[in-house]
Amino acid sequence: MSPDFIPLSVPVLAGNEWTYVRECLDTGWVSSAGPFVTRFETELAGATGAAHAVACTSGTAALHVSLRLAGVGRGDLVLAPTVTFVAPINAIRYLGADPVFFDCDRHYNLDPEPLRQFLDAETEQREGSLHDRSTGRRIGALLTVAVFGHAGDWQDLYASCRERGLAVVEDATEALGTRYTSGGWSGRHAGTNSEFGCFSFNGNKIITTGGGGAIVTDRADHAGRARYLTQQAKDDPIAFRHDEVGYNYRLTNLAAALGVGQLELLEHFVARKRANLARYGERLAHLPWCELAPAPPYARNNHWMYPLYLRDGKWRGRARELVAALGAEGIETRPLWMLNHLQRPYRGCRVVGDRRARDLVANTVNLPCSVDLTPAAVDRVCEVLAHV
Ligand SMILES: Cc1ncc(COP(=O)(O)O)c(C=O)c1O
Structure with a gap:
């Protein structure tokens, strides 16, 4: 790999990770029992303002269990976005249910308006x-x-769901x-506004x-059930009695x-993401054919990814080709996911x-966004974009 290569996103392990991992190796606590699992849960709950956190082997596992606990079962429908990585949609299928796909808003998120119309016009209560x-x-x-x-x-949308007794699961993975x-959820964290919020910590x-x-x-009852199901549903660990089908989904120590x-570094990481985004914004302001996708004004976003929207010019409708052209210059970018439907x-x-989903897929390229991206790397991406 060329030393000038700029990756899309790589992890930054800059804090106490070595010390804590060494402690696991020194003490032999390497598997799913051990003090770091509960410590991680407590600190994650603290960082998100949730009452409870249950650590799982993956974000997909968290979604699978949450949807099951929300009551999703075989033959059900689950209302879901078409714009997302496929994992949450697969979790619906794991339970024998089918997604009904909805369009997104300008922030790539599920558009609440068609959903509200669907709930009003196309659903009815029956047998509870x-x-x-x-x-x-x-x-x-x-x-x-x-x-x-x-x-x-989604504040009004969640209220409509509550009125109808419809459970909500939030994939706040990203x-x-x-x-x-601002608004009624001011001060609340993404993933904490419904019964279940799910996160992923993959690379x-x-x-x-x-x-x-x-x-x-x-909810303590939801957390207890999630802990039970993610640890093989042990009803009697000595007699090995299992009254339900559980999963081997517990995170290792x-x-x-x-x-x-990593959690100790979260606020620092968010600050770095925001600073690099601001630099991209300044350096790209003179290019009339593209713009950084607008972030929702009612939140402090973590800016995990930096979506660039191709609004005009020769790259309009050609996100994948632009990804290839930037790749040839040693800059790794990604288009949006293929739509799930x-x-x-x-x-x-x-x-x-x-x-809107089709438009965003054809016209979005995610720019390099690693936390340790240097100002010089941001400038290089912008220079290449100016001439590509
Ligand atoms: C929105 C979303 N949900 C779920 C997942 C799956 O998480 P994991 O890879 O930890 O299973 C990802 C990415 O990996 C994701 O981007």
Whole structure:
């Protein structure tokens, strides 16, 4: 790899990670029991303002368990965004349910307006739960995703769900460190405004445990059930009695040790992300054909990713080609994910709208955003963009 190569996003292990991991190795606590797992849970709950956190092996595992605890079951529908990485959509399928896909807003997040219209016009209460009027199928949950760390505009939507008894699961995987600064959720963190919030700590997230995830919730009963299901549903650990089908989803102490070290750096990481974004903004301001995607004004976003929108000019509609052109210059960027309703396993699922999603897919390129990106690297990306 050329020394000038600028990656999209790499982890930065700059704090106490070595010390904590060495402590696991020195004491032999390397597996899913050990003090760092509970310490990571306590500190994550503190960092997000949630009452409880349950550490899992991955964000996908956290989503799987949360959707199950929300009551999603075989044959149900789950209302979900088409713009997201595929993991949360797969978690719906793990439970034998099907997504109904909705379009996004200008911040890449699930657009609340078509959802509200759908709830008003196309659903009805029957036998104590919500059903899709046209197919008669039960609606098990709403699943939202805070895309690229952007806080969602979902306060009224969640209230409508609550009125209808519809559970909400928030995939805040990309939004650790994002918090609302105005409106009714002011002061609250992404992932803490419904029954379940899910996070991932894989290698490209704002903090990493190597691989890992967590569920946050304010309800002690949900946290207890999540802990039970993620540890093989042990009803009697001596007699090995299991009254339900559980999962081997508990985070290891080794991974949690890494996580504790990384969590200590979270605020510093958010500050770095924001400073680099500001520099991109200054350096790109003179290019009329592109703009940094606007962040929601009602939140302090973590700016996990830096989506660049191609609004005009020769790259309009050609995000993937621009990714290739920048790659040839040693700059790693990524387009948006392929829309989920176009993915093979989900092609038969209902799509309520995708107009904005299609536009954003064709016209978004995510710029290098590692926490340790230097000002010189930002300048180089911007210079290449100016001439590419
Ligand atoms: C929105 C979203 N949800 C879920 C996941 C899955 O998390 P994990 O890789 O930890 O399973 C990711 C990324 O990895 C993601 O971006």
